[in-house]
Amino acid sequence: MDVTVKEIAEKLKEYDNYCIIYHIRPDGDCVCSAFGLCLALQSIGKKCTVKGQDEIPRIHRYMTDKVNLDEITEPVYIAVDSVSRHRVGSYGDKHFTFCIDHHNNIFDNVDFRYFETDTGACSELVYKVIKEMGIVVTKQIADLLYTAIVTDTLCFRTTDTRVQTFEIATELVRAGADVYHIGRINTFIKSAGRMKIENILRDSFHFICDNKIVTGIITLKDLETAGVLDSDIEGINSFVEQIEGVRIGITIRELPDGRMRCSIRSNGDISANDICKIHGGGGHFNAACCELNMSASEARKVIEQTCKKYLESKEC
Ligand SMILES: [Mn+2]
Structure with a gap:
């Protein structure tokens, strides 16, 4: 109770x-x-x-x-x-x-x-x-x-x-x-590895809908390349929020079991929570996540589609 x-x-x-x-x-x-x-x-x-x-x-x-x-x-x-x-x-x-x-x-x-x-x-x-x-x-x-x-x-x-x-x-x-x-x-302080993984994430950005939606990907291999542990990159999911004009930012992270965790950050009346609910996830209004059992590139396609539909329903 x-x-x-x-x-x-x-x-x-x-x-x-x-x-x-x-x-x-x-x-x-x-x-x-x-x-x-x-x-x-x-x-x-x-x-x-x-x-x-x-x-x-x-x-x-x-x-x-x-x-x-x-x-x-x-x-x-x-x-x-x-x-x-x-x-x-x-x-x-x-x-x-x-x-x-x-x-x-x-x-x-x-x-x-x-x-x-x-x-x-x-x-x-x-x-x-x-x-x-x-x-x-x-x-x-x-x-x-x-x-x-x-x-x-x-x-x-x-x-x-x-x-x-x-x-x-x-x-x-x-x-x-x-x-x-x-x-x-x-x-404020970032490790050299953190700097590296941020570069990798930045290089992976893919924009759609007039740059209002962005997706970025971090794979397990990327973590290895940067020399960081998954547990050492707290807050990385809000990196996408720094891009001016982005309304929905998604960070797709590969989990140890191969599934993809999509962390969504939104602003204004865009509900990250509602978007994630569509795929069985949830969280806060402007910060939520869901997990997809597919490859990173498939997860990107799926989540981009969902976000695009959601954004269109809001802006029409
Ligand atoms: Mn908390």
């Missing part, structure tokens, strides 16, 4: 052993929301651990490695930042007691689900839960939750960056979050 922040805060006090699950192909928001909540729960005497199907991106490990995770045999599961059961990957068969999320959530069979859509980062909700529980936000927690906001809002510039986002960010800075370092490493 859906619960309020007050209700979930009360319920979280009732159990003692927690395992927080972040989503597959983790990003800054899910990882840092999970570890921030973990530290908060531990601070009031709960045992808590964090798990996920895939490894934590290297960029966040300077924080997550410092968290002492508890050994727990029969935990109560909490999903964070996960729109659906599919999103927690190999943990999908667990019984989830709690779910905290900021997507158009469709996670089924959850006892207590607290979600708010159109919210910059899931960590905003985690912050509200922690405050509601009366827990002190330490610098360590603040660094984690602030990182989640900076990464998920692309440094305060997504459409769902709201007053609440800034208010919570302010509180986190007051609690000691390192604005300079976190902003710099997550939104």
Whole structure:
């Protein structure tokens, strides 16, 4: 059932052993929301651990490695930042007691689900839960939750960056979050490999509909050529947004199992969410994704057709 922040805060006090699950192909928001909540729960005497199907991106490990995770045999599961059961990957068969999320959530069979859509980062909700529980936000927690906001809002510039986002960010800075370092490493500094993969992506661009729709492709081979891991290129899906005049930008990324993940970024009244729904995906209004089981070039054709149709229906 859906619960309020007050209700979930009360319920979280009732159990003692927690395992927080972040989503597959983790990003800054899910990882840092999970570890921030973990530290908060531990601070009031709960045992808590964090798990996920895939490894934590290297960029966040300077924080997550410092968290002492508890050994727990029969935990109560909490999903964070996960729109659906599919999103927690190999943990999908667990019984989830709690779910905290900021997507158009469709996670089924959850006892207590607290979600708010159109919210910059899931960590905003985690912050509200922690405050509601009366827990002190330490610098360590603040660094984690602030990182989640900076990464998920692309440094305060997504459409769902709201007053609440800034208010919570302010509180986190007051609690000691390192604005300079976190902003710099997550939104400014790029590795040589990252520079290379951006060049490869740029070279793959294909424009249609008067340059209003662009597709780019990153294959597994491309990652190898650039010498980067898939987990090291957070935010690359918004690269297409930088092109002036583009209304729908699609980044097609080959997954390890050969399927293609199409991440769509749109602007204005163009709903990336609606486009992705056509292919069984979803997400936020202006940022969503879907997966296609075909080659990269076929996926490009299919997704271009879908986007073209959608754009024509909007502009006619
Ligand atoms: Mn998120």
